[in-house]
Amino acid sequence: MVAIQTTVNGEAHELQLDGHESAVDVIREQLGLTGTKLVCAGGVCGACTVQIDGTPAVGCLTPATALRDREVTTVEGLGTDGDLHPVQRAFMAHDGLQCGYCTPGFVVDAATFVDRWQREHGTSEPDRHTIADALAGHLCRCGAYEGIYRAVAAACRGDFASETGVSLRVDGRAKVTGDAVYTADVYPDDALEAVIVRSPIAAGTVGPISSDSAEHLVDLLDDDRRVRYAGQPIAAVAAPTLIEARQLAADLSVRIEPAPFVIDPDDALASDAPLVYESRAAKKTAPNAAEGPMAPARWQGNLRGPNPTPWLGTLAKRRVKKARSQGAKGHVALHFETAVQLHSSFEPHATVADWSDPDRLRVWTSTQALDHVAHELADHFGVEPGKIDVVSDFIGGGFGSKLSVTPDMTAAIELSRRARKPVRLVLSRAEELTATGNRPGSRTDVDMVVSDDGDLDAMVLDGQSLTGVSINSPYTALATLVYGRSPRLARDSDIVANAPPGTPFRGPGGPTYAWALEQSVDQAAHQIGMDPIDLRRRWDGNDKRQALYDWASNLPVWSDRPATGTQTGRYQRGVGIASGNWLYMVDPDTEVEVSVCHGRLLVRNATQDMGTGSKTVLARAVAGVFDVPVADVDVEIGRAGSRALHGPTSGGSRTTASIHSTAIEAAEKLKAEVGVDLGSAEGASATATRGGDHSMRPVPITFANLQLGRGFSAAVHVSEVEVDTLTGKTRVVSVHGGLAIGVPHARELAISQCEGSIIQGIGLALYENQILDPHSGVTLTSNLEDYRIPQLGDTPEITIHFHEPGWEHVPGGGVGLGEVATISPAASVGNAIFNATGHRPTTLPVRPDRLLEGLR
């Protein structure tokens, strides 16, 4: 051990070090400064950035010994004398954040940039390239990049030099100061650290698990003892430190009898392929890749399906056959492929469980389905109501990967039960990028028949989802819902393989269907010589999307677009359009309570805010009723258990439409009861339940806490790209996003979320690609260098437009947007590349190698 002296945030410390530690671990664990986050552990994402003698450093790659005799500044010490740094105020005021997990690293670095910029350039404003260059060592998975540009530019201009910036989010200040406590930041005294032992091989049968030294061991396998993908959880162990726990895991005696396996989808379809699920009983254990219930389907080997969604399907097939045999001008026949996309939430799946008191189970977990998970855990562990509390105060991103009970939860709780100590289980980045789910890849064949004058005569789509060990990822069915009622047939299948499980991912199936459908529409327009917007106008029965077409066709970038395939230079510019369609969902069981507590308004229920803004939506709703500043309303969500009121899961874009009007109703009840003088109303409260919509017809489908409401939400994206035909690199220059989701209840936050969905769409379109080793099934892209998500510098100029009418039957007049905003961006980029180059990119992502081949 070596002792070093260091000064952190102005305070002198002596640290005892082994020498191998990285600065981030010591800062978080020894000094308790958890604002500094560990995300990629590879120096790529910058979430752990601190200043050492004023120079930004990544804490994950900086040896802790390098802090010797240095002045260290973390996010907690960024401001002076209790005041925030202007950059922190700018990030709050310009919404340069969503989930907030990358925010401390961004602001610590941006603060040095802004200070340096102002010394050298006064209060002039740097251009976006300069900002991106300075902050190239940071990533944000939510895609808050537009807000980050705005914030940094404003801080450089000196906008926040003296004034106190107003946060657009009620939790903005906690996020820019590092005060926000995420599950991964919870370090109870005397806690054990746990790790999951995972299968190193793609298939096999696991024998009994034992260990001489694993005092705290829990088996995570089902009764059949089978593992079906490399990375599947087998067991979990706990020890006083993470290093010891990892060593225990490595030393654990696990005998796995290897079994034949299959990774490649074509191999999986071969008649002699090893079966991923060998029996009817085994098939029943396959995880569900979708949010909704599972329709029954036939299996043929590793193929599940096809499940047809027909509307005059036989006629559709006949028309396609005829058009093909005649070589009809309006017959489009294309094959599309999409890659597996990883959620890459910056806060990994994490659970801290404390069952040291047998009469009280306390759980902190990073989930987007808090109330649901709390009930499931109570059931699973047989805990009586009132004896379990589950907390998810801040969630560092979810994107659909945190909708259910996951092995980190059950393992941490079980280990805590046995050890009678708190247990922390935080996944590593490699685990997060391997085994926590993904958006399945796909292969789609489209046949579309369009008459010479632009009528859609028929459409047949065959979709195969590459779901890994999961099943049920239909997506071409969604394509049948968009354009008109002409004959059509969609057939969805899953190809299972010994690969990590598909799960819901923001708009499950949405970007996947749109990549195929929207490019096929674009191709049809091209083949018959018609404007792609005019063609969609002819077919589209959605009034709201018709309004968006009017908006899009008037954009200068659209009217000025080049004729397809006419450019010859190195850099070719193009513009593409795509539309998106999504369901409207709501949780009618949502309850919200508004009360007077300590002389202030308090709004609460058991939902959560993963950066989507639900805390702000609630606070603004209540503040509006009482006509008080938003800052005068306290919000208590992220807690489920004894006192909890049912809160919606943040999935299916249901949260805002469920909580907003319910909060207003509860606030109005309270106001009717006590008036606006809160001083004499201490303890008063009122509760409201969401219920159905105005004049709601019987809904076709109802699940637990989820109703499918009336109407489809709609989006249109217009993207402009510049293709470097020499290097094969595509740069998205600008994107205009039009959304018909009614009234956005927290407008600036809604814009942030729409911007982020465009950035995630650009990732899907150009960069993101899970890659497995074909011989072992091991995930090779299990780090943020090889799994490439968009950077600040990849952000186009983004404009968001809301078309608000059309949702008058919904209380409050607006619905959720997290998913509809994410359906069409990638497809619009694909169509823009076609417009620029005359080459249609059908396989995602459109990497330089693919584009160079396509242009050759």
Add this chain to the structure above:
Amino acid sequence: MIQFPDSYDTIEVPAGGVVRSGGTDLQQRLRAENARPTIVDLTGVDGFAGISSSPDGVRIGGGTTMAAVAAELDASHPALAIATGSLATPQVRAYGTIAGNLTQHTRCWYYRHPEMSCFKSGGDSCPARTGRHLYGVVFDRGECVHPHPSTIAMALLCYETTLILADGSSKTMDELLGDGNDPTRDHLLADGDVIAAVHVEPGWTDERGAYFRSISRFEAEWPLVEAVVRARVDDGVIAEVALAVGGVATVPLRMTAAEAILVSSELTDETIAAAAAACTEGANPLPETGYKVDLVLATVTETLERLRAAGE
């Protein structure tokens, strides 16, 4: 265990121990491998960091940060400075050192994956060759198929460069890198060898430099292909030139055939095209790296165009 030697004489690396400079590669691997070897931390060695100039050239201490190289050699050695200033991220350049950059381990996803074994991690095969090697070599020279990771090594190939080791001996860049045939090695230094300094010849009068890396995103991404060039131009004619390409082989490659085309020529589009084409000679791509032949052409073309622009 950790040791902090304060002079080159006192550096003793025990068996299984590792030397650490900035730590920007080592710390990542230690965490991934859950390893706790004895660390010999060089940051306290007297004279390890810093750049000094003499008529013979510049001496860059092994512990000099990449940010310092990029900033201080901007005028005298622009090719080295621009290339160094373009790699990784600002935070990594601020703490990563030149010695560490030259001796970092390969960035191959198989090598770095704890469940995988390869020549470099003690195994007896290259799983990337028979598996996935999208970012692999296009000049296939040995059994390992992942490109050498050091942008600075590529740049230093363009200069008379001498590596001075802690024991006072010296090595050339060729002696550091070898020919790339040994799949078990990232470099040919013996265990315990420490690069105390990098000595680089003086820049040419009015030297120009240019660098470009082909990547899919904005910045901060390992190059698919990268190229660097330094040149002295007299009256529009190239008098002296050195050109190297990275991301293409298990060692960075000096492109002498292209240099022969460039020297005594003007930087016309035709010359640039001919030089770029010369850089692809001998390419023997793997199944997944055929695109890199096109990218070598593209990257060298862009680099030479930037060189031309640097003189305008």
